[in-house]
Each structure stands twice: as structure tokens, then as C-alpha cells.
Amino acid sequence: MIQILIFSLITAIVFFIAGKKFWRIRRNILLGQAKDVSGDVGQRLKNMTLVAFGQKKMFKRFIPALFHLFIYVAFLFTTLELVEILIDGFTGHHRFFATILGGFYTFLISFVEGLSVLAFIATVIFLSRRNLLKLPRFTKAEMLGWPTKDGNLILIFEIILLVAIFTMNGADTVLQNRDVAHYPDIGNLLVSSWLGPMLFDGLSTNTVIIIERIGWWMHLLMVYGFMLYLPFSKHLHIFLAFPNVFYASLKPRGEMENMESIMNEVKSMMGLVEDTPVDDDMSELPSFGAKDVFDLSWKSLMDAYTCTECGRCTSVCPANQTGKKLSPRKIMMDVRDRVEEVATKIDLQEEGCKIDKEKTLAKDNFDDSKSLFDYISKEEIHACTTCNACVEACPVMIDPLEIILDLRRYEILTESAGPTDWMPMFNSIENNGAVWQLPNSRAEWKDS
């Protein structure tokens, strides 16, 4: 009875806090600009099935993809197990589905055990890859400190979780063999049926019952810990990968977002349209492109929360590979960090950040005199060749290039700044219709 009470209390608290955290992330993503994501739902579902669920793009690098798949599938099934844990926890049953599903239950649990062994191996390999092999993409500048800890922590979590599962099942099989009441026989399990007796056979029934309970609670607490930890971690991708791939652009990759307002202005300048009603009240100068997270689309912000920090993008970026400061992964991490900074200030309702002191601090009433440019330098965004290698490489269909180009647009259009080298090119396109300033005719080549 006490167990049920404690369980219910912990579960309620965990779900409440986790719910709040996830709701906060939703609000943060919506700090971004509206974006049209209409279009072929069938195609979107297909992308989601293949890329998020099927991990299609992961498999461009086969071996890590395979190990990642073990952990992923084990995770999916552990989540299913959670349903049983919840029922058992609230009702005081033990293995609620065992009697209902019979032999299939034995199969399912054995299957999960097999997966868990594979996941265990994969986790150990990933840990050594990060810490012993020191793959360059895991040790770049932006990975110093928390990101590296985050990567390791979750793998250690995973190992504890797996140990808990085997402790729980192993002790359980010993109890089943001894026909202890409350522990009905669920048949032979793939791993625990030999591992359990091997470890616990010499112990008294009471001790084994305690061990089983410890395994069960440890398992539960790891899962709950994970739920609370997720919102602060790159591991949010296990949920966000799905909507992120679903909402990924279906437009041709080479098409930049058309800026309608500028198009219409140029059209009326060129006399291409009937007089459009001009907005005479130009008290505020219009701002173009992105200076802060509010100017990016919500999809870019979701991208930032989805980023797994795997560095596949950075490892193929030509600028990064030749020693430039630009790293598409860093762009994503910077955007997330800035969103978090803004969100924290909004949570605290910091007086100093309000533009209009009368109103609440919110997306359209926010100025902390900082911006994305405090995180991302001009030097970084100037180095991009728009080669799309990062876009191609990302396993969860993140588009770092869109953010880079939005920042460039702000710099050029709103600040009228930018690399001085570009000025002659701009001038000659404007005056000469060509990227170079030459007196010749455009058709001269054919006669030369």
C-alpha cells in the first residue's frame, strides 16, 4: 500500500513537472515567426516514416547507424513497458500483462532483453567512441563543457537503466522458480533465465524480493529522471525528430524563401504593378532578415531544439573543414542557447527587458539589448558557401543554411553592412546587370 502511495505521488510530480517543461519548449518554439507548412501531407508522412522512424539518413554512416538503431529500438520498447509499469504501480499488480498475453508476453520480454543486450553493447561502444577515440566531430570548440557532459551522461543513464532491467527480471525469474506468491511464472526469458539464477540463487527469498524491488524502482526512477532531463538535453530529438521531419520544407532545396514585401516594393518601383496603396506611416523603419530568434521561423527554432549535436553537418562543411570558424552545428546550438536565454527572461518577467513597461514581457515586448549576433559572429556567417552539405548530412532534416541566410539578410538589408568585397559586385549588378563591371557587350564572346 505504501508503495502504491509513494509511486502515485512520484508519478504525479514527475508528470506535472515534465509536462510543464515540454509546454515551455512549445511556447519557446512559437517565439518564432509564422511559417506556411501547408502542402502534401502524404509526402510529409512518408518523410517522417522513412527519415525519423526509419532513420534513413542515419544509414549514410552504417556502423554508427546500426548501433544507434539498437539503442533506439530498445528505447521504443522500454517506453511500451512503461505502460505496464504504470498499471502495476497504481494497482499493486505484478506484471499485469503476463496473464493476459501469456506466451506472447514471454516472447515480448525476451525480445526486449535481447534488444537490451544489443543496446548495452552499443552504449559501451558509443561511450568509448566519445571518450577514447575522440572523434574530431565530438571535440570541436562548441562541444566543450556541457555538450560533452550531456553526451556522456545520457549514455551512463542508459547503462544504469539496462542494469536495472536485468536486475529486476533476473531476481524475478529466481522468485518465479521458487514459486513465491505474487511472482507468477512467465516462462523462460532470453537473458534473465540464466543470468538471474547465476547471480541470485544463493540468496534468501527475502533478499531476492528486495533486489527485485530495487531493480524495479531503479528502472522506474531512471525513466522518470530521463523524462525530466530531456528538456535540457540534446536528447530531445527522440521526440522532436518526428515533428521536425514532418514539417521539413518540401520545396526545392535550391529555392530561398521569397521576400514578398521586397518583391512587391521592387515591382511597384519598376512600374510593374498598378499603384499599390503605399503605407505612408513609415514611422518605423522596416527590418528585414533575422537579428534575433523572434525573426527566425518557428521551424528554425524547432530545428534548434531537435539538433542532436551529432556534428555530421560540421564534419562535411567545407568552411569548417578548412579551418574557418563557421560550424553549422554551432549555429544550431547558439540559436537554442539564445532561445533559452530569452525564455528564461520571459519566465522571470525581467522588468529591464520590457519595451512597454505597462505590458507583460512577451515576444513582441522584449528587448534585452542582445541578439543572435552576440552568439554568432559575422565572420561565421560570411564563410558559408551555401553548398547545402550540412542540409544533406543532417539525419533529422535540420536546415542550418536557412538561419545563416536570414542573418545575412539582416546584415545586408537592415544594417546595410557586409563584407566590403561584395560592394563592387552589388554595384555592378545594379548598374551593369552583371557581376563584373565591364564595358563590353554580353554577346561579344561569340565573335571573339
Place this chain on the structure above:
Amino acid sequence: MEDQLINVPLYADVIAAGKRPEILFWVGCAGSFDARAQKVSKAFAKLLNHAGVDFAILGDEEACTGDPARRAGNEFLFQMSALQNIEVLNGYEVQKIVTACPHCFNTLKNEYPALGGNYEVIHHTTLLHQLFEEGKLSVEGGNFKGKKITYHDSCYLGRVNGVYEIPRKLLEQLDVELVEMKRCKTNGLCCGAGGAQMFKEDEPGDKRINIERVEEALETGAQSIAANCPFCLTMLGDGLKEKEQQEKLNVYDISELILQSIQ
């Protein structure tokens, strides 16, 4: 065939004569003004003449597509250039466009529709491939038969527009021995020119991107790099010069390789 005279009519003249060219050859800034790329324009025009394709160019009625301006962030300038071009193209009721520049190709094909310019746009490698298929071009044991050639995927033809196989099929027509670089196709390494990098100095780093790329090309032991983009031609050519390897490895546009094989 290389010295053959070329016949490149102006679109306006053809229209004035009451006819309508089948296809517009969009030459682009590089193809019009850059000395190296001009050679590609000529080679391609000669192949079109040879295959009997009815085409014309806009000449001074053509302006920059606006790609470098747009990718630098200058949307205003892009719109000005693009809308002006669309005026001309729609005025002539142009239906089909071919271009030897993947940046022009991408912008005309993917970006002009949102501004009211809808055309069928193909890259010159695609048109050349069609001409081979139709038997209008053919090569019998040409200059490059059995020679080791490596192919450089430009970002805007390859990764951005998904054209990887057609240029390789063209090289097959020439019977070359195609040797791939370590990074190719979806994983191909940029030459370093895109996103308006062509028009400015690099940011500080260890190396220029074009050097990284030509080093990879040199590793293949090929005698030529086949390219499909005027900016790649410049970048790779410069890279080889800087490494003083231009004798060992040269850079050609695929149309030049075909032209040299045909004579």
C-alpha cells in the same frame, strides 16, 4: 571542329524574322565575360550547331540572374535583377531555357516561379545527354578514350538539384576511365565559390577550400577534372596553379571534353 565558325543568333533577331527559337541559351555573367567560361560558351554553342539545335541568346537583354546577390543577403538587388529578366523572358514568351551555369540553372528553375517566371529549365549537361540519346551527337573513340578523368560535382547541380548521373553518363559516352574522388555525389566537396564567396576573400582559416578540393583530385591520379560550372572551373584552375600542378592536371567543362572528342 574546334576552329569551326559558330552561329549564335540573338533572340530579338530571330523573333524579328518572324521565327521562334526552340530553346534559349542562357549564357550567364561568367559565360559572357569570364575569359575561361567564354570558351565553354563557345564549345557548347559549337556542339549545338553541330547537332542542329535551333537556339538563340538574349545578348544585352540578359542580366545577372541575381543568385550571388540573393545568397549574399541582398534580396532587394536580387528582385531587381530577377524581375527585369522575367520581363524580358515573358515578353518573348520563352518556354525552354538551357544554361551552362548551375547557379543560373537553379535560380531560373527554382526561384523565378515565385516571381512569375515559369519556364522549362535544363542544365547543358542534360541537353547534351539528350542529344546523344537522339543520335544527334556521337563520339567514336575520341581524344579521351581510356584516359583517367575525375568528375567534380558542383553543389548546385548535384546536391541542390539532384543531378549526379547524367554528367557521368556523358563521360561514359567518351569512353573515359572515370575515377571518383573520395568525396563525390551527395557527399561532394564544394569548390569554394558558392554563396557569393567567389567575390570576396576567404575568412581566416588553415586552407582555401579550392586547395582542399584539388588535392583530392590530384590523389585520384586523373589527368583531367571534368566540371559543369564556370565558377568551379575558375576555383579548381586557380587551385592547381597555386599548387603548380596545372601541367599535371587540367580542368575542363564536360562540353569541352565532348567537343575535343568529336573532331
